[in-house]
Amino acid sequence: MRLILTLLTSILLFGSTPSWSSLGGNAQAVPGEGSIVAPMAFSAGQHAFASQAAALPRGVSEQSIQTPLGITVNEFSNNGTVFALTWSGPTLPDQSVFLGTYFPEYQQALLSHPQGPGQHRAPVAVRHPHLVVHAAGHMGAFQGSAYDPTLVPAGLALSSLGVEP
Amino acid sequence: MTPCSPWALSLLTVIFFPLFLLSCGGGGGGGGGSSAAPPSAATNAAVSLPLTNTNNQIPVVVEQNPAISSVTLNLPYVTVTVCNKSSTCLSIDHVIVDTGSYGLRVLASFPGLSGLGLAPVTYGGLRVGECSQFIDGFMWGGVYSATVKLAGEVATSIPIQLISDPNLPNIPSTSCTSTGGPNNGTLSGIEGNGLLGVGLLAQDPSPYYTCTTGSGSFCTPAPTPPTFPITSEVTNPVAAFGTDNNGVILQMPAVGIHGQSSATGVLTFGIDNNADNQLSGSSIIPTSSNTYFSASITGQTGTYPTSFFDSGSNFYFISPLSGISTNSSGNYNPSTYTSLTGTATSLTTPSSTAPLSFGLFDITADLNSNNLAFNDNGSTTTSGTADFGMPYYYGHSIGFVLSGQTVSEGAGPLYAIK
Numbered sequence A: 001m002r003l004i005l006t007l008l009t010s011i012l013l014f015g016s017t018p019s020w021s022s023l024g025g026n027a028q029a030v031p032g033e034g035s036i037v038a039p040m041a042f043s044a045g046q047h048a049f050a051s052q053a054a055a056l057p058r059g060v061s062e063q064s065i066q067t068p069l070g071i072t073v074n075e076f077s078n079n080g081t082v083f084a085l086t087w088s089g090p091t092l093p094d095q096s097v098f099l100g101t102y103f104p105e106y107q108q109a110l111l112s113h114p115q116g117p118g119q120h121r122a123p124v125a126v127r128h129p130h131l132v133v134h135a136a137g138h139m140g141a142f143q144g145s146a147y148d149p150t151l152v153p154a155g156l157a158l159s160s161l162g163v164e165p
Numbered sequence B: 001m002t003p004c005s006p007w008a009l010s011l012l013t014v015i016f017f018p019l020f021l022l023s024c025g026g027g028g029g030g031g032g033g034s035s036a037a038p039p040s041a042a043t044n045a046a047v048s049l050p051l052t053n054t055n056n057q058i059p060v061v062v063e064q065n066p067a068i069s070s071v072t073l074n075l076p077y078v079t080v081t082v083c084n085k086s087s088t089c090l091s092i093d094h095v096i097v098d099t100g101s102y103g104l105r106v107l108a109s110f111p112g113l114s115g116l117g118l119a120p121v122t123y124g125g126l127r128v129g130e131c132s133q134f135i136d137g138f139m140w141g142g143v144y145s146a147t148v149k150l151a152g153e154v155a156t157s158i159p160i161q162l163i164s165d166p167n168l169p170n171i172p173s174t175s176c177t178s179t180g181g182p183n184n185g186t187l188s189g190i191e192g193n194g195l196l197g198v199g200l201l202a203q204d205p206s207p208y209y210t211c212t213t214g215s216g217s218f219c220t221p222a223p224t225p226p227t228f229p230i231t232s233e234v235t236n237p238v239a240a241f242g243t244d245n246n247g248v249i250l251q252m253p254a255v256g257i258h259g260q261s262s263a264t265g266v267l268t269f270g271i272d273n274n275a276d277n278q279l280s281g282s283s284i285i286p287t288s289s290n291t292y293f294s295a296s297i298t299g300q301t302g303t304y305p306t307s308f309f310d311s312g313s314n315f316y317f318i319s320p321l322s323g324i325s326t327n328s329s330g331n332y333n334p335s336t337y338t339s340l341t342g343t344a345t346s347l348t349t350p351s352s353t354a355p356l357s358f359g360l361f362d363i364t365a366d367l368n369s370n371n372l373a374f375n376d377n378g379s380t381t382t383s384g385t386a387d388f389g390m391p392y393y394y395g396h397s398i399g400f401v402l403s404g405q406t407v408s409e410g411a412g413p414l415y416a417i418k
Helices: A002-014 A100-111 B006-015 B017-025
Strands: A041-048 A060-066 A072-078 A081-089 A124-127 A132-138 A141-147 B046-048 B057-062 B076-083 B089-098 B102-107 B126-134 B137-150 B153-163 B194-198 B208-211 B219-221 B247-251 B262-269 B283-286 B293-297 B304-309 B316-318 B338-345 B353-360 B385-388 B397-401 B414-417
Touching: A100 A124, A132 B304, A132 B385, A141 B304, B076 B102, B076 B194, B089 B102, B102 B137, B126 B153, B283 B338, B283 B353, B293 B385, B353 B414
Parallel strands: B046 B262, B089 B194, B102 B153, B304 B385
Antiparallel strands: A041 A060, A060 A072, A072 A081, A081 A141, A124 A132, A132 A141, B057 B076, B057 B262, B076 B089, B076 B137, B102 B194, B126 B137, B126 B208, B137 B153, B208 B219, B247 B262, B247 B397, B283 B414, B293 B304, B293 B338, B316 B385, B338 B353, B397 B414
């Protein structure tokens, strides 16, 4: 609630979307959605994973965000830094927001057709040293995940978060 | 025909480069070369199914698109007729039938299309633009009202998308370029003149915008439904037909494991209301609201909970499949044809099941024989996904009952698998 109040306050005070959180960024910030006016609503608050799996390192938490177009984005952070994302929904997320500084690299990877130009409606698989993205689906139903391998806490099984390793 | 004709070569060099060296470098004949594949028995022949009713059926042709320099592999083409309010009509050839999307979208640059003067769809006095989203890229363009004719079926004054519309030249960032994918709204990006989306939903839920026009045009995101009327969204033409409007069946002829040079199948409109569209003998899989079912494959651990049938995907995209080799492009390349069986299980309650059967093979050598209709080309994808693409349709019949429609076998959205 405090976070929502902060968000609303920042919109009221500054008339713009608040600072962005994205892969590699601060988990406490709420992603903005460019020119979309409607503010983010939280489908669920933050909650720690500690009670769910004792094997998870301390400090790993999840934040779920619902975008105005109905996409659910889950951000996983370690001591406040987002190291992984998952998403699903009827449209594709604004990756310029959620991948943040990694976005140009992602955009370039998709331009170069990672799986070959002879394929159509092909899923996305990007495997770079600092960025791994998997995305699949079709019109109206998309899902995927992304992470920075160098930010993942040691010993954490990404698949336990729904993130494809 | 040389073993490595130029057009086959163009695809081989970009996708199968390492294997291209193997299959062409050995100087072998007939299309086999020295690849790991067994001696090719490629028939290189056309196969086809006949139409039985010209009122509700159209031919679907997988063939080399003469307008495209690269191989148009497993792309199912139909001809669509688009008309304006004055009943002036235009036939648009080589439009891809896509059971994974919804609505008609065609290149605005198709010869003669601008001359129809289709009426723009507006909202709040502004033109409506759309960023139609696909997993590997987007198509940007304006939404226009057109009457769409397929065989004897007519969808009167429905919203369609004109791709790369010169009236809306500036592509918005929000929910479009910012999704990261490339702009696929070109002849080479589509490898056709458009897409005919006849999948399980009646409307295209991609993002819509309101736009000013001209060189300084600017688009801002439109409200979401119901504020933005769904009747202004790009519409699956089947849902707007006067009759035969509850779904489609796509059936392709069987092809050999080495592929065919072309294959002609049938797209049938309507379900259970004509002799040619009965679902008897099909297994019924109702889908979740987002059109998925869960697949399992014999011998593989785990399930594929985001599975679907998509004629617009020209490969199988299934992962993981342990024990089946892949090449450097992530394409499955078993040296002998590998049969796979499985089960489709609905994600609904109560659940229902359907048997699945398909195969995988290294088609590299057979591309040398100018074959392009394959039932066994597959590639890896996101774990847990089984996209049963165009290869699955050969020798199978897949029915699609639209969301909101009910037939005696059940309520849509559902797949009818045979």
